[in-house]
Amino acid sequence: MTTREVEEGHFVRQPNRFTERITADGTGGLPAEPGRYRLFVSYACPWAQRSMIVRRLLGLEDVIGLAVVDPIRDERGWRIPGRDPVTGVEFLSELYLRTDPSFVGRFTVPCVWDTVTERLVTNDFPAITTMMETEFTAHHRPGAPDLYPEALRPEIDELDRRVYTTVNNGVYKAGFATAQDAYEEAFDALFTTLDDLEERLAHRRYLLGDEITEADVRLYTTLARFDAVYYSHFKCNLRRLVDYPNLWAYARDLYAIPAFGETTDFDHIKRHYYVTHPHINPSGIVPKGPFLDWTAPHNRER
Known part of the structure; x- marks a missing residue:
């Protein structure tokens, strides 16, 4: 999630700080090399789930690494349970500050870490999915859908x-x-x-x-x-x-x-929202419901 500011009562989303591009051949950015990048996500976050869905639809699981943070975020930001085995960090904030020691704001997911230059490439969530769709095409699984024709x-x-x-x-x-x-x-x-x-x-x-x-x-x-x-x-x-x-x-x-x-984890989703927004839910109580049958027949193929 991103930092919120309020202007005359209106919610204003924090701009994405890192917006470097990854391109197929490295022209105008970094090259789309398999095994080079690590995607940091939360199952709770809708912006991060987008990147997980696209990564899996396109068969990029062995091309782009994945690290999942804990759903409960405190003033230190997102925590990586047991430390991230690739970067060695316990909190996502460490990667933000390694990349930009002057960074001030909320440390957001999704974001992409470059293991070669050891810096964050992007936390621009709309660009992350289209980048996977258009710049990693050489690594898509056979028969992968064209999500951005x-x-x-x-x-x-x-x-x-x-x-x-x-x-x-x-x-x-x-x-x-x-x-x-x-x-x-x-x-x-x-x-x-x-x-x-x-x-x-x-x-x-x-x-x-x-x-x-x-x-x-x-x-x-x-x-x-x-x-x-x-x-x-x-x-x-x-x-x-x-x-x-x-x-x-x-x-x-x-x-x-x-x-x-x-990639839809309702436990992570509910625990994150209801526990980490004390100004909205000061008790921190997580509701048990709703009980919905997401597996019920949908008949959309008709």
């Missing part, structure tokens, strides 16, 4: 601008608002978009048709957390995900794919 990129990017602003980041703008009008503005925009997506998915299996794309990855991670966290914890309580027949079936359809379902 060139012909659909304008449509994917246009849809993402709305989904990111009103849904992915919109739940945070509602949950972390400190003024009623800021909260209601985010709340209304969120459910307007969800209503439109519900209608869109009445006519197609995935957001852009019959094949999964980057757009589906980006929407899914918010949907997966919606009823468990955002509905109550962030006061996004006009409707639940399960109240949207198409969105709920669509989310279950994606969950049935191992790259999505096996």
